[in-house]
Amino acid sequence: MARIELSGINKSYGASRALRDLNLVVEDGEFFVLLGRTGAGKTTTLRMIAGLEKPDTGSVSIGDHDVSGWTAAERDVALVLQQYSLYPRLTVRGNLEFPLRAPGRKFSDAEIKARVEKAATTLQITHLLDRKVERLSGGEMQRVSIGRAIVRQPSVFLMDEPLSALDAKLRESLRVELKKLHSDLGATFLFVTHDQVEAMSMGDKIGVLRQGRLVQVGTPADIYERPLNTFVARSVGSPPMNLIDGRLSGGMADLGKFQLPVAANARGEGAVTFGIRPENVVLAPGAPGEARIFDIEDQGVVKILVMDMGDARLHVTVPAGTHVQRDEVVRFGWKADRVVTFDKESGANLALG
Amino acid sequence: MAEVKTKGEVIFNRAAIVAVLIALVIMLTPIFWIGATAFKPRNLATTAPPTVFFEPTLSPFAKLFTKRSQLREPVDEATYAAAPWWEQLIYDGGESVVRNKKTGEATSSGYGNRYMNSLIVSIISTFLAVSMGTITAYGFSRFRVPGEQDWLFFILSTRMLPPIVVAIPMFLMYRAVGLYDTHVGLIILYTAFNLSFAVWIMKGFIDEIPREYEEAALVDGYTRLQAFRKIVLPEALTGIAATAVFCFITAWNEYAFALMMTSRNAQTAPPYIPSQVGSGLSDWTVIASGAFLFLLPVAIFTFLLRNHLLRGMSFGAIRK
Incomplete structure (x- = not known):
């Protein structure tokens, strides 16, 4: 049982406030992703749970225990970092054994050997066991890091951007492996990243952090389809949600030169910000919208069009077979039921307000 | 390729x-x-041009460690034959060993004792300065110390005066508290000289060790002290070696305070060597042999640590 609960956490470093009144619950066995930019407080949150950092106020509990006063060693969590988490003087085996040989733990040599072998097999690094850490590739290093985390069989895994230093292909394959590992181990994972693709593809739940505040917590679908505000809307999706200022009246979105329909239940009146995902914009001859194509990104499966519409710039995802050219003027509409309305001032999602 | x-x-x-x-x-x-x-017979020491090829002799070393007097007439053959090799070398130079009148033992020049004093004082003060410096540097590097910059400046400021400026007050204080002419006194003095240096150099080295290593160990179940011992110390070894060599050289070579703060009991080698110049007719071979022996510990110490020094002398400028 390893439910993590942070309540009322505040943390400042000198004048800068790293975390403001943070409340967060990660359920037992959940794969929770904290998403945020550099300096949003993701790493600080993780370090508080690990016991490497003490909150100014608030409490941390893991399982049934308030661990606020516990040292890192007592908390029985495992930590995987982006880099520098392997000891350079040891072999891979030495690194894997290191947590098991900690003075407080009494493992027999046979037990240690068995656990190391098992972790190595799980991560397919058996052939690397006797190699020096300096001679590993980036991907191998991260595998060993993860291995060092799993040998102890802790109930909580904390991962601080473990894939960020790797190249794209490796990142993808390790993403899949991490998810598999999570389902095999059944442990609680807290994964910190600035990469929304990682967040969306791995998380059971995502928490979006901004300037030390937790903005929204939800499943990837929640976050993607029902963002709490324009910040979350722009945080996920690639390209992110289009935000267009306009006026809402009588079930129509007035975007200046033309009008597009919105769903009847759309909230708000007057000046609002409309949000529409790139894949929900549709090119169609005779549609009311008009824009000029500024750039075309061919991604194989789809094309991403960057279109100029007056002052606004619109990203649109269209099937790869669509024939368009730069500077071509196209007509478009959108899926009315997918339009999200935000308060123009606060950026809050009017449907959730 | x-x-x-x-x-x-x-x-x-x-x-x-x-x-x-x-x-x-x-x-x-x-x-x-x-x-x-140091290996020349006395008559070849001051030739011009200098003698480069000669038959080496240990006679300067024999003279270095003993008190001698000039022979008025050559020693008789039986005495010569009965004397040990080093005494024969002294007889060869036209001198005899001064003997204790009661015991008949050869009188020491005192160089051996002073050399031992140098070793004791330098090794212990180096050990203290480097170990305290490393721990202090670790603290400054890893923890938020209130007024950290001020403290570091304060530590450095102890090096801003030429040390000799404080020699007289130090002398008076040492005499008052009974540290004058003691090993402990010199050790405290040299440790204090070297400590600020050790803190600054070691801080540079420890700053370069990613703290992630220790934090990983902390999470893995090690205490701060165990993590320091298992992770930080091995990584900092290069810096420790470089710092130790510098501290050792400073302590080993120190002259002015050793001259002022010590006399018979705790005096180190550096003040002894020049004291032999100009007492009567200078025997340069004896002075050279004293200086030669004096060079050895630093040379050996540096040689032993050479692998660390190659990386360490760049003060951590070369990253892995």
């Missing part, structure tokens, strides 16, 4: 080798001279 060098690089490399050789000759000549003189 073979490294391809352009013509310009080859010329540059050769020029660099020549430059290094010239520098080496300039720097090593005095050391060679001292070394050669």
